[in-house]
Amino acid sequence: MRALRQSDTVEGAAVAKLLKRGEIKINISDKILLAPQGGAMPFASNEMIIYRNYAGTPKQAAGLVAHEAEHFLQNLTPALYANGSSALKAELAAYGVQRRVDSSFFLRTDHEALEYILKSPLYPQVTQSVADSLLQSGINYTKRLR
Numbered sequence: 788m789r790a791l792r793q794s795d796t797v798e799g800a801a802v803a804k805l806l807k808r809g810e811i812k813i814n815i816s817d818k819i820l821l822a823p824q825g826g827a828m829p830f831a832s833n834e835m836i837i838y839r840n841y842a843g844t845p846k847q848a849a850g851l852v853a854h855e856a857e858h859f860l861q862n863l864t865p866a867l868y869a870n871g872s873s874a875l876k877a878e879l880a881a882y883g884v885q886r887r888v889d890s891s892f893f894l895r896t897d898h899e900a901l902e903y904i905l906k907s908p909l910y911p912q913v914t915q916s917v918a919d920s921l922l923q924s925g926i927n928y929t930k931r932l933r
């Protein structure tokens with residue numbers, strides 16, 4: 788909570804407010820995952836999972852919480868998330884919030900996030916052709932991708 792506020796960002800303050808009001812909840816899990824996954828936001832839930840193993844510093848944990856909170860606000864459904872294009876937009880937005888809250892986050896641009904999403908086993912629905920069509924579609928943030 789403190790790290791969220793200390794990030795001095797609109798996003799960090801918004802997430803801290805959601806937590807304070809009880810609109811979202813955090814479940815810390817000690818489960819050790821094989822894939823590098825710091826958190827999860829189950830569909831139709833307000834309770835995110837943060838994996839302690841990947842939480843890192845308070846700042847990094849705040850970034851993870853902000854990422855999952857962004858997914859909460861996106862109201863994702865299994866069908867929407869199974870769609871590569873929708874999933875890619877959702878993840879780019881979530882990684883964007885994460886790096887603004889956590890200035891130490893390693894994915895510093897949408898382009899870096901896109902490359903990471905394409906390589907990660909977590910997002911099999913996001914293929915190179917999905918990425919290419921998003922880049923060509925002229926949606927707002929695609930301009931920053933190149």
Ligand SMILES: [Zn+2]
Binds near residue numbers: 877878
């Ligand atoms: Zn995500």
